[in-house]
Amino acid sequence: MSADNQLQFTVERHPNPTPADKIAAALVDPTFGRVFTDHMVTIRWTEGRGWHDAKVEARRPFQIDPACAVLHYAQEIFEGMKAYRGAEGKISLFRPQENAKRFRASAARMSMADLPEADFLRAVEALVDIDREWIPGGGDGSLYLRPFMFASETFLGVRAAAEYVFCVIACPVGPYFKGGKSAVTVWVSDQYTRAAPGGTGAAKCGGNYAASLIAQTEASQKGCDQVVFLDAAEHRWIEELGGMNVFFVMDDGSLLTPPLSGTILPGITRASIIELARREGLKVSETPYAFDAWQADANSGRVKETFACGTAAVVTAIGNVRHVGGEFTIGNGGEGEVTRRLRTLLTGIQRGKEPDTLGWVHYVA
Known part of the structure; x- marks a missing residue:
């Protein structure tokens, strides 16, 4: 040196x-x-x-x-x-x-x-x-x-x-999902988990992704774009997708996302969405959310939108959810208003189309 x-x-x-x-x-x-x-x-x-x-x-x-x-x-x-x-x-x-x-x-x-x-x-x-x-x-x-x-x-x-x-x-x-889908379909794994407490879930290591591939293959066989993992202990609580974090938009306009507990990757897009949403006046809760509650809330209309986020896919709406017991649709099955608003704001900052008031953009000379 x-x-x-x-x-x-x-x-x-x-x-x-x-x-x-x-x-x-x-x-x-x-x-x-x-x-x-x-x-x-x-x-x-x-x-x-x-x-x-x-x-x-x-x-x-x-x-x-x-x-x-x-x-x-x-x-x-x-x-x-x-x-x-x-x-x-x-x-x-x-x-x-x-x-x-x-x-x-x-x-x-x-x-x-x-x-x-x-x-x-x-x-x-x-x-x-x-x-x-x-x-x-x-x-x-x-x-x-x-x-x-x-x-x-x-x-x-x-x-x-x-x-x-x-x-x-x-x-x-270009776009991560082929065809530039406005909303994707996900499979909720009932057999496989991504990470356990004390494991490597919060680290971005290849082994986490290798362990997720069998569930992703299963999702593809079910006609789905991505897999949703539940927790390893109770196999009840939603954690994240195979390569993305997840958010739920409730009927009062608030957002809910699973908390970082050592088993979920601390996504940079996730953190950015939380800060942007709060600056937009939206309430964001980092709270455990059960799969059965998601299904019930989607069917009742309490959950209006669900979206995944990450560097590769940015912000992508989840329109349909399949699981071993059947399937259900989120909202109208497409991209909702809040999802679109946050995606547009985030990508606008990333591409210089929106003002960067948070100092997130780093220019390369």
Whole structure:
């Protein structure tokens, strides 16, 4: 590191970058997570030495040993964030400091190396800067950023690794749900749970998502877009979707969302929605909510709207709910007024169309 204790990034541009016409073609209708930009950022950590070898380089495969610790003990964490092209071509990130903080919290829970927030932000900015031509302009497009870290030590033994690799990659994306659905259908899992008290539910680690895939597959087989998980102890209380937090809009205009209790990922979009809603004069309660109450309240009209939120899908209405005992519809089955209002306000701030009075927008020079 330099005298100011900051990592110095070596920049090695791709020798054969993607031609402009091919980038333009890729940005027309990008499939989520399939097309990637030319570069990546890597930083390595070694016990006794700390973080070193910070590089911006051509995106390439990793070479890892068959005994690489991550392959056997799943020490891995990641983040999801987006870069936007706003008015006059300005490039921005949305609340990246919160991603940096959550990344550190996930690393602590998984007993991994602690990456300083400033270095996390500089790594993300470095990739956005060198691959800024990949950021779509207008519409629902954005550049999805995936910072992640994994245990890279060659070692078979149940302990925290002594070597890690941090990396950032990026891909241009459009709407998360195909066809830009105004409302999605969800499946309430009666067999599988996402996390238990004392587990890794609040950490953004790959193992949480791996454990959720069988339930997501079941949801797909039921004709649903996403799965809803209930708590592990009583299998009664709504927690979150496979990759998103959830909100309920009641008939008095108030919002309800399950509380963070260590089993739910503390979503940055979730926190933003809570603050925006309160600033809009809406009451928001972080309160346990049972599945049977949701069904009864939807049928009686007490629940007027339900929506999911997260970085990838932003704010997406839930129109229909299927479960082992049948199904029910939320409101008219489409996007409700409060959901639309909050989605429009949030995306407006993210894309520079609404004033950022909260200091959430972070511009990349």
